[in-house]
Amino acid sequence: MSKHYDLICIGGGSGGMATARRAASYGARCAVIEAKKLGGTCVNVGCVPKKVMWNAAHTAHSLHRAQDYGFAVGEVGFDWVELKRRRDAYVERLNGIYAHNLDKANIDFIEGFGRFVDERTVEVDGTRYSADHIVIATGGQPWRPSIPGAELGIDSDGFFELEALPGKVAVLGAGYIAVELAGVLHELGSETCLVIRGQEPLRSFDSLIREGLMEAFHAEQLPVVTGFEASKLERAADGTISIYGKDGRCLEGYDTVVWAVGRRSCTGSLGLERIGLEVRHNGDIPVDRYQQTSVSGVYALGDIIGRYPLTPVAIAAGRRLADRVFGGREGRHLEYRCVPTVVFTHPPIGTVGLTEEEARAEFGDDVTIFTNRFIAMDYALSKSKRRSLMKLVTVGKEQRVVGAHMISPGADEMLQGFAVAVRMGATKADFDDTIAIHPTSAEEMVTMV
Numbered sequence: 001m002s003k004h005y006d007l008i009c010i011g012g013g014s015g016g017m018a019t020a021r022r023a024a025s026y027g028a029r030c031a032v033i034e035a036k037k038l039g040g041t042c043v044n045v046g047c048v049p050k051k052v053m054w055n056a057a058h059t060a061h062s063l064h065r066a067q068d069y070g071f072a073v074g075e076v077g078f079d080w081v082e083l084k085r086r087r088d089a090y091v092e093r094l095n096g097i098y099a100h101n102l103d104k105a106n107i108d109f110i111e112g113f114g115r116f117v118d119e120r121t122v123e124v125d126g127t128r129y130s131a132d133h134i135v136i137a138t139g140g141q142p143w144r145p146s147i148p149g150a151e152l153g154i155d156s157d158g159f160f161e162l163e164a165l166p167g168k169v170a171v172l173g174a175g176y177i178a179v180e181l182a183g184v185l186h187e188l189g190s191e192t193c194l195v196i197r198g199q200e201p202l203r204s205f206d207s208l209i210r211e212g213l214m215e216a217f218h219a220e221q222l223p224v225v226t227g228f229e230a231s232k233l234e235r236a237a238d239g240t241i242s243i244y245g246k247d248g249r250c251l252e253g254y255d256t257v258v259w260a261v262g263r264r265s266c267t268g269s270l271g272l273e274r275i276g277l278e279v280r281h282n283g284d285i286p287v288d289r290y291q292q293t294s295v296s297g298v299y300a301l302g303d304i305i306g307r308y309p310l311t312p313v314a315i316a317a318g319r320r321l322a323d324r325v326f327g328g329r330e331g332r333h334l335e336y337r338c339v340p341t342v343v344f345t346h347p348p349i350g351t352v353g354l355t356e357e358e359a360r361a362e363f364g365d366d367v368t369i370f371t372n373r374f375i376a377m378d379y380a381l382s383k384s385k386r387r388s389l390m391k392l393v394t395v396g397k398e399q400r401v402v403g404a405h406m407i408s409p410g411a412d413e414m415l416q417g418f419a420v421a422v423r424m425g426a427t428k429a430d431f432d433d434t435i436a437i438h439p440t441s442a443e444e445m446v447t448m449v
Contacts, residue, residue: 002121002128003108005029006326010114010122010270011137013040015302015314017098019135022322024105031131032107033114033124038098041139041303042311044091045157050180052087054344057187061346068382078189080165115271119295133297133325136270136285137314140263140303149233152241153257156181166190166256170243172230173260174201176343179213181258183346186222195225195243195251202343205405206355208371212389212407213345219386220346225251233257265304280306289333291321308339340419342412347376347388350415353403353422359393368394370428370448376441378409390444392428399428404445414442 007023009016012034020030037044066073102109112124121130142155154161156177167190171182174196186192194201194217200210201224217224231246236253243251265283272279278294279285284306291299299321302314317334324332340352359367370392379386393403404418421430428448436443 002130003031005031005108005129005131007031007133007135007322008033008114008122008129008131009135009137011040011135011139011302012036012038012098012109013137013139013302013314014042014311015139015318016040016135016137017101017318018315019137019301019318019322020107021101021105022319023326024107026322026326028322028326030105030107031110031129032102033110033112033122033129035111035113037095038102038109039091039095043094043098045160047311048094049087049091049160050184051344052090053083053184053188054180056083057184057346060187060189065379065382068379078165080188081163084163113269115269116274117271119275119298133299135291135318135321136267136293136298136300136304137302137318138266138270138304140265140309142259143262143264144259145230145261147230147232149235149241150259152233152235153259155259159258162256168240168254169193169256169258170195170241170251170254171258171260172196172243173258173262174198174203175260175262176202178258178260180344181260182222183220183344186220187346190256193223193225193251193254195228195230197227197229199226202349204355205343205349205351206391206393206403207357208389208391209349209351209405209407212387213349215387215389216346216407219384263303263309265306267304282306290324291317291333307336308341310339310341313339338419338423340415342415344412345407347386347407347409348412349405349407350411350418351403351405352415352419353401354393355403355405356391356393359395359402363395366396368399368428370394372444372448374441374444376409377439378441388441388444390448392431392445392448394428401426401428401431406445408441408444410441414445418445 006028007030009020009032012032020032024030110124114122114124117123144150169190170193171178172195179201182194228245232244234242236242241254241257267283275295285300285304287300287305291301293300301317303309320332320334323329338353343349372390375385376388388408390406395402431446434446436446
């Protein structure tokens with residue numbers, strides 16, 4: 001016998017949880033289906049444990065510079081096993097909190113893998129559940145190329161399973177996951193190399209960001225191998241891994257290789273063909289502005305729609321969907337623009353709005369650019385002077401700010417406020433008329449000329 005709900009969310013990650021909890025607050029009868037741990041990618045193998053590792057790497061970076069401020073720091077021990085134990089315990093507590101939140105909101109948790117039977121029915125381990133509305137929020141998973149020996153490498157999920165700090169590691173990939181993991185491993189003491197197909201990482205980011213990141217890698221003595229596309233991996237006689245490139249180059253002697261070359265949507269086993277739901281060639285699900293798929297009453301959000309695969313985006317989309325469907329807020333939807341994001345490199349990167357390249361393609365000669373390059377006070381007493389880089393992208397005679405980009409100590413925290421200004425349509429004059437907070441790196445955003 002099938003149990004009926006107002007809403008079923010397939011996927012217990014950030015998007016599914018947010019949708020169900022908001023809908024339940026309006027009195028909807030809701031269920032969340034999840035086969036793995038609650039919290040999805042973000043809590044278990046993404047944002048949360050990544051930030052813990054970045055915090056550890058940032059601490060190591062600070063210890064390395066402690067002598068700049070007069071501290072006599074001797075040999076400092078680092079225990080990867082203890083860090084992993086504490087990190088995993090923290091994640092486990094969050095899993096419990098997610099379960100508690102479902103229970104508190106009177107949302108049924110159905111453990112198992114859900115598959116569509118028809119447009120209003122989902123089956124989990126032989127039991128069927130129906131709903132007036134069904135949200136697909138199953139997230140993504142790491143992808144690796146189909147080349148010989150690919151299995152010798154681990155992916156970003158595998159990074160969080162490492163029981164020891166790698167001695168010599170190659171990270172393959174040019175996106176934000178690749179540069180973040182490479183930075184963490186390097187700062188914690190691994191002999192790390194970033195391997196990319198192009199000439200710069202973060203190809204979709206503003207040119208200033210790419211320039212600043214390459215400068216940071218050079219300053220940190222983290223080597224970047226460019227123009228390298230792997231053709232195969234092999235285990236050498238000494239047990240290490242060799243990476244062969246299509247151009248004949250060979251990178252040798254790695255005890256760990258990390259694939260960070262992209263992610264794919266987890267939609268292939270949901271039985272979407274049974275309901276005739278349209279899916280792109282890569283598994284992404286097309287939706288309209290209201291998260292509606294090609295099948296009425298079936299919605300999709302989060303990583304699986306192929307737009308801004310970020311936790312806060314999934315949460316925002318899910319809450320707005322529930323507001324509209326169950327809260328009577330007609331027309332409520334997420335606008336996929338001016339989405340701020342941070343890359344946890346060393347130093348961190350913050351970006352919101354259009355890049356210079358995107359702005360010029362859209363507005364042509366109406367674009368005016370303001371940049372600032374400076375030495376943050378974090379490095380004022382250091383022999384190694386590290387530059388921070390910032391850029392404002394403006395449009396029109398009023399110089400409306402349509403993009404803000406920065407790579408600097410503190411960028412991860414300072415961007416949020418500037419994102420509000422950009423979204424509200426602030427102009428360069430608004431920035432100029434804002435009193436600077438001195439001495440900070442953030443003041444450089446309101447003192448550009």
